[in-house]
Structure formats: structure tokens, C-alpha cells
Amino acid sequence: MTDVGTDGADGWSWEYEGYKAADERLRESLCTLGNGYFATRGALPECDADDVHYPGTYVAxxxxxxxxxxxxRTVENEDMVNVPNWLPLRYRLPDGDWIDPDSTEVLEHRQGLDLAAGVMERVTRYDLGGGRTLTVRQRRLVHMADPHVAALRTEFTAEGLSGPLEVEAALDGGVTNSGVARYRDLDGHHLTHVHTGVSTEDSVWLRCRTRTSDVRIGLAARFTAGALVTVRRETSRIVQCVTLDLAPGRTATVDKTVALHTSHDPAISDPLHAAVDRVARAPGFDALTATHRVAWGQLWRRAELEVPGEPGRILRLHLFHVLQTLSPHTADLDVGVPARGLHGEAYRGHVFWDELFVLPFLNLHFPEVSRALLHYRHRRLEQACTTAARAGRRGAMYPWQSGSDGREETQQLHLNPRSGRWLPDHSWLQHHVGSAIAYNVWQYCEASGDMEFLHTKGAETLLQIARFWADKAEYDDELGRHRIKGVVGPDEYHEAYPDADTPGLDDNAYTNVTAAWVLARTLDLMDMLPEPRRRELAERTALDAGEVERWQEVSRTLHLPFHDGVISQFEGYGDLAELDWQGYRERYGDIRRLDRILEAEGDTVNRYKASKQADVLMLGYLFSPSELGSLFRRLGHRLDEGVWRRTVEYYLHRTSHGSTLSGLVHGWVLARCRRSDAWAFVQEALQGDIADVQGGTTGEGIHLGAMAGTLDLVQRGLTGLETRDGALRLDPVPLPELSSYGFSLLYQGNWGVRLRLERGLLEIAVPSSDISPITIRLPDREVSIEPGDTARLVLPD
Structure with a gap:
């Protein structure tokens, strides 16, 4: 028996063997099924939510x-809602206890995913005593073609046993948000006005609404068993009951088909009526499986990725979960990128900066999804401008954590599980999220060629973010440069100076460089806009020439601190104390959450040269060496290879990697400057969720940014792929451990452009079409590839 994912014969399976209660939360997250509209954790249907199991369902x-x-203190929190549970299906012998793996002896248990088909399967063989066994096989899907439908088929096979088996299927509206232990002091009762009823002889329904946001939710379930189905109503639940006649070696089958709608859905009059109507029209399980498989096949073709061996198998799982959270169905929704997917309740389902790691991959496969995610940000531009105005600033100050309406959702307090203390949370000072949004706008438009978006909503977004940075920058007479004060960088450990009364740091290098980039790109955009559109934009935003001149000045004079020949993470970082890294590792082992360790000791990480994750090195993730060098020159500094290598080395020894994004960024950066050390970090990024390297966090939801980032590591990081200046730029750096791979992409209307790298050879195939040739720029040459042609290029050593 093993408790880790094992490979199927064809590399398209992700399987677990044996039942271990301690691993259930992890397996539930990694066996989640979704379709971009809603997702359901991979919990066993016979198990209720408790300390072991958590069957959550979340609608984007x-x-x-x-x-x-x-x-x-009275605190307010907005959560992604755990909607009514459609999974419950339990069974027992007459007058016996309900059978489940926590109370009944398990002889055999397997659970896993068929990634190609998007189906979860579990097989459990129970020992019922006296030589009697019951094998339960279930297949589950959350439909990728019809985003409102899910289905569960359960097959019972008895040995040494004949007679009746009682089976109950339910819709449960009595659920709460209680999947994250450290949030359980917070109110998690989001649903109210639960009502149930019967629509036909084999179908029931449940309706409810959220307590404050007043979102109406309708669920309908059809239960078919080849026998008489009766109904029992309970508080907040409706149960369908059937008695099956078991005989040795003969399989009895029941199917549960569910439809889910909310009042956010377009083209419906009422979510309950829509759910009842949809479940009545839904075909049987086999037909649903067939259309579901076709839809998944289309997704796999659009996001084709071929990487050999174990890394390829893990990347396929990562891609599976990205597509379940952000599918083409997402393009019809007003949603952002939830940091933990639709897989659990960590971070309360909020939207952070993780789209910075997700959209670059989606841009080249599902640009319609990227556009929708950017629409989510643009719709909240007015709220971001209002937030900035309340802070005495011009422009748009986007929230670090966003939810429904774009206000700041960062918690006021956070719990340190080590000390049991609730502490003030200052992470809302991570204003660099605005630069991430601007970066995503620019990257999307470069990759897709969507000039309409760039000239309209994209331009408005960039302008207001640039305006905020220019206004926040303060001129320092002594330095003769502009400074951005009172912020927190990506590191997150440092949120104040030692012994300071107020939070915030000055001149975070990542924040300042990305702010300069935003200002420079916005100036470029203003120059390229057609004159009528530029005039409209200026009129709508009350933009004047003096303001544009200030953008020019600030974009060239933002202060960048240095110390000891390296880029300082922020002004004063070099004055902090060195940490006894070896001593802390010996005392605690895992020190990824060094901030919690030090706080529990009565100390603070603010005193030390210690980072949670890549901060300065994030610059090497966002920008190619040439573009980063150009940015530094704009700011009056020379960033040569020596300075960058020293900077990488410096922070490499002062980072605890308390975020799953850290290994990804380090692997990306080291692939270009310390190739021999890159693979260890790439491995950590690949293993982050499947091995639960942070010790329990994956069970609360997968880390979507890290998963998408590993895909983009192959797509852009190792290839050096940039969509810049109307060309595909490539500068491959193959790792010895990952030197052969291929993928397809969609570039400016060219569907299915195929790239393959193997042993120093780059092959690029452009499908036949009537679109213009693609320009490929390598460090030593430029080639043009006509549609229908294939280029085979030998790469320099």
C-alpha cells in the first residue's frame, strides 16, 4: 500500500492506494473535480464533514x-461560500450501522483521477464479517460541457452476502465554512432560508440563499436505482431512499445526477427552476460521460504539453487543476483567480496577485479566459480609484485581497497557530498587486494581439495604476530621487522596521522597479494610441500634459537601494541582523514559516535578513535579462551579470521558502544564472502540493499560482519565450534534467503553433491558415515562418 500518487499505465492516471484518515484532506483537494463554474472536493460521499473529511463545493x-x-474585536470577513453538498450517498445492511471507512474494516481502497476523461473513481472493499464483503465502486464527474451538471454512479457488488441493502442519497443545505481549522473562531454559517421539495418521482430539490450577499442557490437531484425511491425531509436536508436486492457476484447500480444554478447565472429567471429543468433534461450517466470526455479532449488539445517522465506526469496533474478552476466557462463569469483554486477555503477564496503566475500560461492557450479575468479587474477599477482617493491618492489602489466587489478583503487579524495569538495583519500594504495587474494587461495584449482591449479597458487600467504610482512617489531632496514609502513587498515577512510604531517599508526594490515599468509602458501606450482614442481617454480621466511629464520623471528617478554590492530588498535591509539559519533548522527542522516561529518565541522576523519567498529575485521572473537591464538603465543604474549573480546568491541563502511560489521563482531564475542548482527548486515547485511540502496546507486548497507557474516554467522559463514587439522571442536554456519537451500554443490568432526542443534542436511548426507569417527572434538570428511550414533550428551551445 502507498499513500502517494502513483502513475497509471498510460501516464494519464493519478491514483492513491490504501485508506489512511490522516491523508484524506490532501487527497480530497488533489481529487477535486471542477469545470470553471463550480468544483467539488474529492471527498467520499458516505462521509460527513468532520476532522477527517471535508466535502466542500464552491461556485466561482x-x-x-x-x-x-x-x-x-469585531472583525468582518468575506468568504467564498461552501454551497449545499450534493454528494451525500450512504448505505447499510438493514438494522446495521452505516458503512464507511472510518467505522468498517477496509480490505482494499483505491481512489484516483482519470485525467484524460476528467473522472474520479474510487473502489473500496469492505469486510462485513462472517465471510461477507461489499465492494463499492464509484465514478464521479463535474461536467465540462454543461457547467451546471455533476453526476455520480455507484456500483455495489456483494460476496458471501445476499439480501437487501439500504441506500440513501441526499442534498444537504446544513453545511458551513469550516474547512480551515484556524478560521473556526470566525462565523462560517453563510447559508439561510433552506427549503426542500420533490419535483418528480425520482427528483428532489433544495434552495437557499447567502445571508448577506443574498445570492440565491438552486440544486436539483435525480436518483435512479431501478427500484422504488422514497423521500424523507430533514432539517436543511432532503433524502431519497431505496432498497437494493443484493446477490453474490451481481452488481447493483444507482446513479445520482445533479444540476446547480445561482442567481448570478445569465439567461435564467430563477435558479431553482433552472436547476429542476436542467436535471430533468440531463441524459443518463453514460451519455454524460461521453460528452464530458469530448469536452476534456478539446481542452487537452489546446493546452498540449509533452514532458517525459515523472515531471511530465506531475505537470499534467497541475494542468488538470488549472483547467478545472479556469476553463472556457470562466470567460462568461465575473471572477478573478482564487489563490487556492475552487478546491478549499484557505485564504477564504480571495483573489491575490496569483494571476501574475497564471495568466502568462493562459494567454497562449485560452486568451478568452485571460480577457475575462482582466475584465474582473477592470470592473473594479472604480472601487480601486475610490480606495486610493480615501487614502489621499490619485489613480487606482487595488486591494491585496479581492472578493466580490473590489474592496480590500485582507483580514484585520491573523492567527499564529504556534502561539495561539491573533496578530494585526498589514499585508494590505502590498500595493505591488497593481503592478501585477498592469503586467498582465500588457502580457495578454502582446500574446493575443487584442488591440481593442489594450486601447480601451486595458488603457484605462494602466493609466490609473500609473497615476497611483506617480502620486505615491515622494521626491527626496537629499537623494535627488523619488521614493515610495510605507509598503510591503512580495517577501511578506517584513512589514515594518524593527521597533517602528507604524507598519510599512521604504523603497522596496521590487515595488519600485515594477512601478517604473508600469509608468514606462503606460507612456508607450499613450504614444501608440490612435489620436481620437487618446483624446477620449484623456477627457474621461482628466489627464493633462503636466501629469504625463511627471510620469516620465518618476519612471526615471525612482530610488533603488543597494548594499554590499547587491540590490537591497528595501531601504535599510542591509542594517538588519543576520539570522542563525543553521541553529533554527537544527531546533525546528522545517522553518518555512519562520515568522510564526519567531513570534512564538517573542521575537519578530522584522529584525532579520530573512525572507519568506523571492522578493528582489521576482524581477528575474517577470523580466528577461535584457528587459531588466533596460529598466535599470532607465533608472540610472547598470545591472551587469556580476551584480545580478551576487544578488541571486545573497538572497538564496536568506530565504526560507515559506510560499509555494518561492521554489518556482528560484528555479526559474537559477535556470539562467546557476543552472546546476536550478533543478532542486524546480523539483520543489513540482512537489509542492502533491507532497504537501508545507505540512497540511494543500488539504485546505491547492496553490493555483504555483501549479500554473510550473507549466509556464516549461512554456516560457526554459524557452526564454517572450511575446514582445510583434515577435516570438526565444532564448532556450535547457536543464540537463529537462532538455526534451514540446507544447502547442495560440499566438495572435495562430492556433496550434507547435514548439519542440530536443538535444539542441528547436522545431517550430505553424499550422496552415491565411494569417501572416510568425516572426521568431533568437539571440543570434531572426526567422519568419509561413503558415503551413516547419522550421528546424540548431541552437547555439
Whole structure:
């Protein structure tokens, strides 16, 4: 028996063997099924939510806000709602206890994913005593063609046993948000007004609404068993009951088909009516499986990725979960990128900066999804401008954590599980999220060629973010440069200076460089806009020439601190104390969450040269060496290879990697400057969720940015692929451990452009079409490839 994912014969399976209660939360997250509209964790249907199991279902963009009393304070939090549970299906012998793996002896248990088909399968063989066994096989899908439908087929096979088996299927509206232990002091009762009823002899329904946001939710379930189905109503639940006649070696089958709608859905009059109607029209399980498989096949073709061996198998799982969270169905929704997918309740389902690691991959496969995610940000531009105005600033100040309406959703307090103390949370000072949004706008438009978006909503977004940075920058007479004060960088450990009364740091290098980039790109955009559109934009935003001149000045004079010949993470970083890294590793082993360790000791990480994750090195993730060098020159500095290598080395020894994104960024950066050390970090990025390297966090939801980032590591990081200046730029750096791979992409209307790298040879195939040739720029040459042609290029050593 093993408790880790094992490979199927064809590399398209992800399987677990044996039942271990301690691993259930992890398996539930990694066996989640979704379609971009909603997702359901891979929990066993016979098990209720408890300390072992957590059968959550989440609809993209459905939030609710509640207030709670915590540590003597009233705090308000908005959560992605755990909607009514459609999974429940339990069984027992007459007058016996309900059978489940926690109370009944398990002889055999397998659970896994068929990635190609998007189906979860579990097989459990129970020992019922006296030589009697019951094998339960279930197949489950959340339909990728019809985003409102899910289905569960259960097959019972008895040995040494004949007679009746009682089976109950239910819809449960009594659920709460309680999947994250450290949030349980907060109110998690988001649903109210639960009502149930019967629509036909084999179908029932449940309706409810969220308490504050007043989102109406309708569920309908059809239960077919080849026998008489009866109904029992309970508080917040409706149960369908059937008695099956078991005989040794003969399989009895029941199917449960569910439809889910909310009042956020377009083209419906009422979510309950829509759900009842849809479940009545839904075909049987086999027909649903067939159309579901076709839809998944189309996704796999569009996002084709071929990487040999174990890395390829893990990347396929990562791609599977990215597509379940952000599918073409997402393009019809008003949603952002939830940091933990639709897989659990960590971070309360909020939208952070993780789209920075997700959209670059989607841009080249599903640009319509990227555009929708950028629409989510643009719709909240007015709120971001309002937030900035309340802070006395011009432009748009986007929130570090976003939810339904774009206000700041960062918690006021966070719990340190080590000390049990609730502490102030200052991560809302991570204003660099605005630069991430601007970067994503620019990257999307470069990759897709969507000039209409760039000239309209994209231009408005960039302008207001640039305006914020220019206004926040303060001129320092002594330095003769502009400074951005009172912020927190990507590192997150440092949120204040030692012994300071107020939070915030000055001149975070990542923040300042990316702010300069935003200002420079916005100036470029203003120059390229057609004159009528530029005039409209200026009129709408009250932009004047003096403001544009200030952007020019600030974009060239933002202060960049240095110390000891390296780029400083922020002004004063070089004055902090060195940490006894070896001593802490010996005392604690895993020190990824060094901030919690030090706080529990009565100390603070603010005193030390210690980072949670890549901060300065994020610059090497966002920008190619040539573009980063150009940015530094714009700011009056020379960033040569020696300075960058020293900077990488410096922070490499002062980072605890307390974020799953850290290994990804380090692997990306080291692939270009310390190739021999890159693979260890790439491995950590690949293993982050499947091995739960952070010790329990994956069970609360997968890390979507890290998963998408590993895909982009192959797509852009190792190839050096940039979509810049109307060309595909490539500068491959094959790792010895990952030197052969291929993928397809969609570039400016060219569907299915195929790239393959193997042993120093780059092959690029452009499908036949009536679109213009693609320009490929390598460090030593430029080639043009006509549609229908294939180029085979020998790469320099």
C-alpha cells in the first residue's frame, strides 16, 4: 500500500492506494473535480464533514460577508461560500450501522483521477464479517460541457452476502465554512432560508440563499436505482431512499445526477427552476460521460504539453487543476483567480496577485479566459480609484485581497497557530498587486494581439495604476530621487522596521522597479494610441500634459537601494541582523514559516535578513535579462551579470521558502544564472502540493499560482519565450534534467503553433491558415515562418 500518487499505465492516471484518515484532506483537494463554474472536493460521499473529511463545493465568484467577535474585536470577513453538498450517498445492511471507512474494516481502497476523461473513481472493499464483503465502486464527474451538471454512479457488488441493502442519497443545505481549522473562531454559517421539495418521482430539490450577499442557490437531484425511491425531509436536508436486492457476484447500480444554478447565472429567471429543468433534461450517466470526455479532449488539445517522465506526469496533474478552476466557462463569469483554486477555503477564496503566475500560461492557450479575468479587474477599477482617493491618492489602489466587489478583503487579524495569538495583519500594504495587474494587461495584449482591449479597458487600467504610482512617489531632496514609502513587498515577512510604531517599508526594490515599468509602458501606450482614442481617454480621466511629464520623471528617478554590492530588498535591509539559519533548522527542522516561529518565541522576523519567498529575485521572473537591464538603465543604474549573480546568491541563502511560489521563482531564475542548482527548486515547485511540502496546507486548497507557474516554467522559463514587439522571442536554456519537451500554443490568432526542443534542436511548426507569417527572434538570428511550414533550428551551445 502507498499513500502517494502513483502513475497509471498510460501516464494519464493519478491514483492513491490504501485508506489512511490522516491523508484524506490532501487527497480530497488533489481529487477535486471542477469545470470553471463550480468544483467539488474529492471527498467520499458516505462521509460527513468532520476532522477527517471535508466535502466542500464552491461556485466561482459566490461570496458572502459576515462579522465575528475575535480576540475582543469585531472583525468582518468575506468568504467564498461552501454551497449545499450534493454528494451525500450512504448505505447499510438493514438494522446495521452505516458503512464507511472510518467505522468498517477496509480490505482494499483505491481512489484516483482519470485525467484524460476528467473522472474520479474510487473502489473500496469492505469486510462485513462472517465471510461477507461489499465492494463499492464509484465514478464521479463535474461536467465540462454543461457547467451546471455533476453526476455520480455507484456500483455495489456483494460476496458471501445476499439480501437487501439500504441506500440513501441526499442534498444537504446544513453545511458551513469550516474547512480551515484556524478560521473556526470566525462565523462560517453563510447559508439561510433552506427549503426542500420533490419535483418528480425520482427528483428532489433544495434552495437557499447567502445571508448577506443574498445570492440565491438552486440544486436539483435525480436518483435512479431501478427500484422504488422514497423521500424523507430533514432539517436543511432532503433524502431519497431505496432498497437494493443484493446477490453474490451481481452488481447493483444507482446513479445520482445533479444540476446547480445561482442567481448570478445569465439567461435564467430563477435558479431553482433552472436547476429542476436542467436535471430533468440531463441524459443518463453514460451519455454524460461521453460528452464530458469530448469536452476534456478539446481542452487537452489546446493546452498540449509533452514532458517525459515523472515531471511530465506531475505537470499534467497541475494542468488538470488549472483547467478545472479556469476553463472556457470562466470567460462568461465575473471572477478573478482564487489563490487556492475552487478546491478549499484557505485564504477564504480571495483573489491575490496569483494571476501574475497564471495568466502568462493562459494567454497562449485560452486568451478568452485571460480577457475575462482582466475584465474582473477592470470592473473594479472604480472601487480601486475610490480606495486610493480615501487614502489621499490619485489613480487606482487595488486591494491585496479581492472578493466580490473590489474592496480590500485582507483580514484585520491573523492567527499564529504556534502561539495561539491573533496578530494585526498589514499585508494590505502590498500595493505591488497593481503592478501585477498592469503586467498582465500588457502580457495578454502582446500574446493575443487584442488591440481593442489594450486601447480601451486595458488603457484605462494602466493609466490609473500609473497615476497611483506617480502620486505615491515622494521626491527626496537629499537623494535627488523619488521614493515610495510605507509598503510591503512580495517577501511578506517584513512589514515594518524593527521597533517602528507604524507598519510599512521604504523603497522596496521590487515595488519600485515594477512601478517604473508600469509608468514606462503606460507612456508607450499613450504614444501608440490612435489620436481620437487618446483624446477620449484623456477627457474621461482628466489627464493633462503636466501629469504625463511627471510620469516620465518618476519612471526615471525612482530610488533603488543597494548594499554590499547587491540590490537591497528595501531601504535599510542591509542594517538588519543576520539570522542563525543553521541553529533554527537544527531546533525546528522545517522553518518555512519562520515568522510564526519567531513570534512564538517573542521575537519578530522584522529584525532579520530573512525572507519568506523571492522578493528582489521576482524581477528575474517577470523580466528577461535584457528587459531588466533596460529598466535599470532607465533608472540610472547598470545591472551587469556580476551584480545580478551576487544578488541571486545573497538572497538564496536568506530565504526560507515559506510560499509555494518561492521554489518556482528560484528555479526559474537559477535556470539562467546557476543552472546546476536550478533543478532542486524546480523539483520543489513540482512537489509542492502533491507532497504537501508545507505540512497540511494543500488539504485546505491547492496553490493555483504555483501549479500554473510550473507549466509556464516549461512554456516560457526554459524557452526564454517572450511575446514582445510583434515577435516570438526565444532564448532556450535547457536543464540537463529537462532538455526534451514540446507544447502547442495560440499566438495572435495562430492556433496550434507547435514548439519542440530536443538535444539542441528547436522545431517550430505553424499550422496552415491565411494569417501572416510568425516572426521568431533568437539571440543570434531572426526567422519568419509561413503558415503551413516547419522550421528546424540548431541552437547555439
Amino acid at each position: 465568484g459566490i461570496y458572502n460577508r459576515l462579522t465575528s467577535e475575535v480576540a475582543g
